Amino acid sequence: MTRGVTAAEVAPKTYAWEIRAEGLRVRAGGRKLAVNGLDLNLGTGVHGLLGPNGAGKTTLIRALATVLRPAGGTLELLGTPADAQTGGRRELRRRIGYLPQEFGYYRRFTVREFVEYMAWLKEMPREEIPGAVQRAVERVGLADRADDRMKTLSGGMVRRAGIAQAIVNDPRILLLDEPTAGLDPAQRLRFRELLHQLGTDSCVVVSTHLVEDVAAACTDVVLIADGALVFRGTPDQLAAAGGAAHPGDSPIERGYAALLMRSEPGRGTW
Amino acid sequence: MSTEDHVEHPSERLIGRYARGDTEDTEAALEGGVNGTGIAHDEVWALEAHLESCARCRARLAVATRHTTPAVTALVDGVWDGLAPQLPAIAPMPRRHRWALPLSAWASPVMVPWLCMTVLVTLIAVILDSLSGQGISFVLLLAPVLPVFGVAASWARGFDPAYELVAGTPRAGLQLVLRRTTSVLVVVISALLVAGWVTGAAVAQWLLPCLAFTTGALALGGLIGVTRAAIGLVAAWAAVIVAPTVAVSRTPVALQAEALPVWGAVFALGVMVVIARRGAYTLLGIHR
Numbered sequence: 001m002t003r004g005v006t007a008a009e010v011a012p013k014t015y016a017w018e019i020r021a022e023g024l025r026v027r028a029g030g031r032k033l034a035v036n037g038l039d040l041n042l043g044t045g046v047h048g049l050l051g052p053n054g055a056g057k058t059t060l061i062r063a064l065a066t067v068l069r070p071a072g073g074t075l076e077l078l079g080t081p082a083d084a085q086t087g088g089r090r091e092l093r094r095r096i097g098y099l100p101q102e103f104g105y106y107r108r109f110t111v112r113e114f115v116e117y118m119a120w121l122k123e124m125p126r127e128e129i130p131g132a133v134q135r136a137v138e139r140v141g142l143a144d145r146a147d148d149r150m151k152t153l154s155g156g157m158v159r160r161a162g163i164a165q166a167i168v169n170d171p172r173i174l175l176l177d178e179p180t181a182g183l184d185p186a187q188r189l190r191f192r193e194l195l196h197q198l199g200t201d202s203c204v205v206v207s208t209h210l211v212e213d214v215a216a217a218c219t220d221v222v223l224i225a226d227g228a229l230v231f232r233g234t235p236d237q238l239a240a241a242g243g244a245a246h247p248g249d250s251p252i253e254r255g256y257a258a259l260l261m262r263s264e265p266g267r268g269t270w
Numbered sequence: 271m272s273t274e275d276h277v278e279h280p281s282e283r284l285i286g287r288y289a290r291g292d293t294e295d296t297e298a299a300l301e302g303g304v305n306g307t308g309i310a311h312d313e314v315w316a317l318e319a320h321l322e323s324c325a326r327c328r329a330r331l332a333v334a335t336r337h338t339t340p341a342v343t344a345l346v347d348g349v350w351d352g353l354a355p356q357l358p359a360i361a362p363m364p365r366r367h368r369w370a371l372p373l374s375a376w377a378s379p380v381m382v383p384w385l386c387m388t389v390l391v392t393l394i395a396v397i398l399d400s401l402s403g404q405g406i407s408f409v410l411l412l413a414p415v416l417p418v419f420g421v422a423a424s425w426a427r428g429f430d431p432a433y434e435l436v437a438g439t440p441r442a443g444l445q446l447v448l449r450r451t452t453s454v455l456v457v458v459i460s461a462l463l464v465a466g467w468v469t470g471a472a473v474a475q476w477l478l479p480c481l482a483f484t485t486g487a488l489a490l491g492g493l494i495g496v497t498r499a500a501i502g503l504v505a506a507w508a509a510v511i512v513a514p515t516v517a518v519s520r521t522p523v524a525l526q527a528e529a530l531p532v533w534g535a536v537f538a539l540g541v542m543v544v545i546a547r548r549g550a551y552t553l554l555g556i557h558r
Contacts, residue, residue, distance in 0.1 A: 065438045067554040089552060093440040100438075104431025106379045117374050121439035121446075144359045165435065 015079030017041040018173055018203035019064060023073035026056075026063040033071065034059035036227035046199035048218035048235075049207040050256065056227040057207040058101055061177045064205065065098040078172055094123055097171035099162045101178045101207075107151040111142055111161050114150055118165035136168040137161075139194060141187075155182040163191070167198065174204045180213055192217035215239075215252045223259055231259045279327055280317050282334075284309065288317055289334040289342075377453040378430050384423040385457055388416055392461040399469045409465045410525045411512055413476035414483040415504050416462070420454030421487045422500035427557040434554065443552040444544070451484060475525065478533040483507075485540025492547035495558025 019042040028034035034056040051057050062068040063075060066082050066089055075082040080092045105114055115133045124132060137146045140160040150158065159182050166174060180188050195217045198204050205222075208214060214221055215235045223231040223238070231238065235252060242254030246261070280288075293308045309317070321328050335342050395408040402408070423429045425447065436442055462476055483503060490499035515522045523529060550556060 062554065066552070067434070067437045069553060085549070090440040090443070093438065096438070098435070098438040100434040103435050104433070105435075106432060109379065117379070118435065118439070120375065121436060121441045123440045162435075 013079070015076070017043050017076075018078060019205070020076040021073065022075075024060075024063065024070055024075050025072035026059050026068055027071045028056070028059040028068075034227055035063065035224075037073070038224065038227065038229055040222065040229060040232075042203055042205065042220075042222075044199070044201065044203055045219040046195050046204045046206065046217055047220045047222055048214035049205055049222050049224065050209070050211065050214055051207075051224040051230075052260065053209070055225050057224065058177055059227075060224070061098075061175050061205065061207055062100075064173070065096060065175050066093060067098075090123075094169065095172040097166035097169060097174040099166040099176045099179055101181075103162050105150050105158065105161070107149070109150050110147050111137060111150060111153070111164070112146045114161060115165050115168055119168045122169045124169055132168050132170075133164075136164040139167065140164045141190060156184060156187055159183060160187070163194075170202075172202050174198060174202055176204070176206045178207060178209075180208060180210060188213070211253050211256050212250070215250070223256070225260055230262075277320070277324070279324070280320060282330070284313075284317065285327070285331050286334050286338060288314070289331060289338050291339075376449050378424045378450055380430060381420075381423055381453075384420060384429070388420065388457055389461055391416065392465045396465045396468050406515055406519055406521055407469060407471055407525075409462065409469050409471050410476055410479075410521070411515060413462055414479040415507050417451075417454055417458045417480055417484040418487045418500050418503050420458060421451060421484060421491070422496055424450035424454060425491065425557060426497040426500065428497060430557070433557045437552070437554050437557065444548040447488065447551050451488065455481075455484060472527075474530060475527065478530055478537065479525065482533045482536040482540060485537055485544060489540040489543035489547070491556060492544060492550040495555055497558055 019040065021038055021040040024035055024038040024040070025033050026035040036056075038056075038060065049057050049060070059068065063070055063082070064077065066077070069083055077092055078095060080088050082089070082092070084092065106117075109117065112133055115136055116129055119129045119133055120126075134143075134146075137143055140163050142157060142160055142164060145153065145157060150161065153161065159179065163176070163179055166176065180191060183191060192213070195204060195206065199219060206213070206218065218235060221231065221233060221235055221238045222229065231241070238255040238259070239251035240255065242248065242251060242256070242258040244254075246254040246258040248254035248257050287309055293311075293314050321331060335346075391412065392409070395412045398408040425433075427433050430436065436446075458480065459477070462480065463473070465471075466473060466476060487496070487499050487503055490503065493499075494502075511522055511524055524532075
């Protein structure tokens, strides 16, 4: 089942970067600045967001999803300021797909109803919803379970349903927070293929702590620690940063360890 | 009457030529050395544009193809043979919408337990009223806090498991808040109408406090989060009004007719705060 391409999609874009952050500061919950002075330009492609626990990955993704308001700095998504007034933000959100790290779902809904409901919330035209839902569900390989209730699915399938709702509106910016958690190795391979397809014409930001996912699926690595950018480059450049002296089982893990040690030399083994 | 009846359909001959691939740039036309025997480009374009929108002519083309070009027929049949074994595994796209979506558009999909609770609590209040005699009206005491629970049920993190998914969508915000609040009020007000009719409480006496608390919960929710606002309002109501009323067994001043202008003012203030803070309802903090 194919989809018509609209004039808006082939129009030249009026911005240089899908995501542009300058000196971005975002508060997580209370007082703490989880993202503190982050400069980042992301274009089309698959960007792996790496960092230790508590580095501010989830807070950054939430700010990119416009559900957290930045405390300072500038954040532009698709050329629109993320803290635009309600109208501009609404327009922006129609072109964003977001999968939170831990997402709840309605247990009585079928996969199709769940994705349909999300498509409705994303203000897709009513007549396009059934086709878009079918495409999204097929892309994540849940077509045979589309009419089963969510509560009957395994953890990996629920996560795939979550990915389906994120891609149902063909977003320009796709934000996936720990999407590979709960996927088995075969599903993870399929997921990397899907990422690859999605990254050809949209800006995909995948947060993960699994370094091997980044090496295999991402065109670009963004390493953050303590809410600031530590490293930005290709997976090969990340691997080149590490030497034999650094801990890790693969070149890319050693590069990750080397860069983190450089940024916070005082930290212990955890 | 469909729009197809007004357009001119391509002739049988044109479709036949198209099916044979008889266009200007085909090999056959070039080798023949005669220019202009094939279908002109603009005609091909017009024909294809028509075929895209006209199922009847596509069917005619399919028939023409089957007769004239065995190669295409073989290709199509080959693709079908390859696809057919995979198709039973895929659930077909449903033809029509079910009722679930329109309903979810107006209420959080997990509100059924809350609706049952509202009806049950109202019933208990009516029973208490008839048992307690003339002293105090439990229906009146209950009226303001019932919608607060409803507002909490439609926005609080604890009630709506998908709150973070919902918060990130374009529809999240004041519009969805108002939709869900409306459905809450429809249920609460109809339950209270019946209760008021049974116990003889005046409509204005419970309707204004009910509306004032609803907008109050939303306005306070926009400032500190809906869960906190709901807990705070219910606790304040219980401590300041309900406890003393039950203690002295007399309808409090706040629920008598003289207090109605105050409730009206609270309602208006709530509406103004909600409108002023409308941007806050699109953020994650609203669910706290």
